[in-house]
Amino acid sequence: MTERHDAVEVVVTKRDGGVLSDAQIDWVVDAYTRGVVADEQMSALAMAILLNGMTRGEISRWTAAMIASGERMDFSGLSRPTADKHSTGGVGDKITLPLAPLVAACGVAVPQLSGRGLGHTGGTLDKLEAIPGWRADLGNEEILAQLEDVGAVVCAAGSGLAPADKKLYSLRDVTGTVESIPLIASSIMSKKIAEGTGALVLDVKVGSGAFMKHVGAARELAETMVALGTDAGVTTVALLTDMSTPLGRTAGNGLEVAESVDVLAGGGPADVVDLTLALAREMLRGAGVDDVDPADRLADGSAMDVWRRMVRAQGGDPDAPMPAAKETHTVRAESDGVLTRLDAMAVGLAAWRLGAGRARKEDPVQAAAGVVMHAKPGDRVTAGQDLLTLHTDEPERFERALDALDGGVEVAADDTSYTPVPLVIDRVAG
Numbered sequence: 007m008t009e010r011h012d013a014v015e016v017v018v019t020k021r022d023g024g025v026l027s028d029a030q031i032d033w034v035v036d037a038y039t040r041g042v043v044a045d046e047q048m049s050a051l052a053m054a055i056l057l058n059g060m061t062r063g064e065i066s067r068w069t070a071a072m073i074a075s076g077e078r079m080d081f082s083g084l085s086r087p088t089a090d091k092h093s094t095g096g097v098g099d100k101i102t103l104p105l106a107p108l109v110a111a112c113g114v115a116v117p118q119l120s121g122r123g124l125g126h127t128g129g130t131l132d133k134l135e136a137i138p139g140w141r142a143d144l145g146n147e148e149i150l151a152q153l154e155d156v157g158a159v160v161c162a163a164g165s166g167l168a169p170a171d172k173k174l175y176s177l178r179d180v181t182g183t184v185e186s187i188p189l190i191a192s193s194i195m196s197k198k199i200a201e202g203t204g205a206l207v208l209d210v211k212v213g214s215g216a217f218m219k220h221v222g223a224a225r226e227l228a229e230t231m232v233a234l235g236t237d238a239g240v241t242t243v244a245l246l247t248d249m250s251t252p253l254g255r256t257a258g259n260g261l262e263v264a265e266s267v268d269v270l271a272g273g274g275p276a277d278v279v280d281l282t283l284a285l286a287r288e289m290l291r292g293a294g295v296d297d298v299d300p301a302d303r304l305a306d307g308s309a310m311d312v313w314r315r316m317v318r319a320q321g322g323d324p325d326a327p328m329p330a331a332k333e334t335h336t337v338r339a340e341s342d343g344v345l346t347r348l349d350a351m352a353v354g355l356a357a358w359r360l361g362a363g364r365a366r367k368e369d370p371v372q373a374a375a376g377v378v379m380h381a382k383p384g385d386r387v388t389a390g391q392d393l394l395t396l397h398t399d400e401p402e403r404f405e406r407a408l409d410a411l412d413g414g415v416e417v418a419a420d421d422t423s424y425t426p427v428p429l430v431i432d433r434v435a436g
């Protein structure tokens with residue numbers, strides 16, 4: 007057991023810009039998990055960390071303490087290497103759905119322990135739960151068996167992984183302390199390292215629909231996470247990718263599943279296909295597999311085969327049609343020109359207000375709610391053409407969704423005010 011400390015002394019050290027000792031970090035994380043340090047004391051410490059930062063050494067120790075608060079999974083007995091991907095969250099980010107079966111079809115097992123959405127970004131589990139019968143909660147034995155048999159599993163992270171983070175994340179959510187790079191990096195990496203993956207690819211989103219609005223902050227977060235992973239023996243790489251506009255042409259649970267199935271069938275929007283392939287190549291490289299081109303596995307249908315087995319293994323029906331919304335509302339172009347802006351945050355908020363997301367973690371989500379985008383930035387449009395279709399089961403939600411889109415969609419006479427942003431902005435390796 008760690009030596010005893012006093013919560014106030016730890017808070018004061020950080021409040022005054024000091025560096026926390028290993029013993030202080032070990033004690034405060036453990037004592038908070040056990041309920042010995044009170045929420046108000048941890049809130050003060052989180053705010054002091056947000057304001058004064060942490061050294062790399064402190065972040066590394068904090069992450070280790072959060073990992074030590076719970077269990078660690080062990081995939082070393084599997085017959086193939088493992089690789090996982092984590093996205094910091096974006097609008098229309100359904101990449102996990104085609105990516106996990108694609109990488110499995112290339113011979114690497116993908117243990118993707120995921121969360122539900124909060125706020126304007128969707129959660130992978132919410133999307134998959136739009137498939138009739140699909141089950142997110144699996145025990146550790148089921149996870150291992152599915153990884154060996156099917157090669158990919160996307161399921162809820164059990165409560166045993168980094169319980170300190172679960173408690174701290176809920177507290178940060180209600181105390182204005184989410185946006186701290188040391189706290190975000192240690193939160194994400196404690197769960198991923200405890201999960202036991204051999205290789206990890208981080209998709210760090212940048213832009214209006216992301217946590218990190220600017221490339222500089224995103225790069226700092228990426229570098230911090232890559233260093234944490236590398237130090238823990240996990241081969242870790244990060245891609246900084248654009249989230250100024252939504253990914254693909256759909257935002258909303260069932261709508262995104264349908265789009266992912268299109269990608270697995272060899273179609274789908276180019277940005278979703280390109281990012282899926284870019285992340286798949288990084289995962290394969292991290293796992294030491296360099297003789298398979300994931301584009302071939304997408305084209306020959308083997309990724310689709312793994313998807314169908316993966317859905318079935320978790321009780322879902324891969325042939326069931328996605329639920330359809332009871333009501334739709336179409337937004338049309340008012341003039342001829344070029345779509346110069348389709349803001350990720352605006353579309354994410356609209357989808358959320360239509361019922362695709364939740365305000366509190368216990369809220370239900372609508373499987374069919376969301377936004378379909380008929381044009382993307384840079385496309386020419388004509389007056390009266392459909393730009394967006396809003397989907398919901400509750401028509402009283404349209405008004406607030408349309409408010410969210412106000413100012414987020416712009417058509418200009420020509421493309422002089424439109425600057426395309428590359429999908430993959432940068433790569434950060436250890």
Ligand code: URA
Binds near residue numbers: 175184189191193
């Ligand atoms: N996702 C996490 O898991 N933790 C954070 O702190 C932010 C995003």
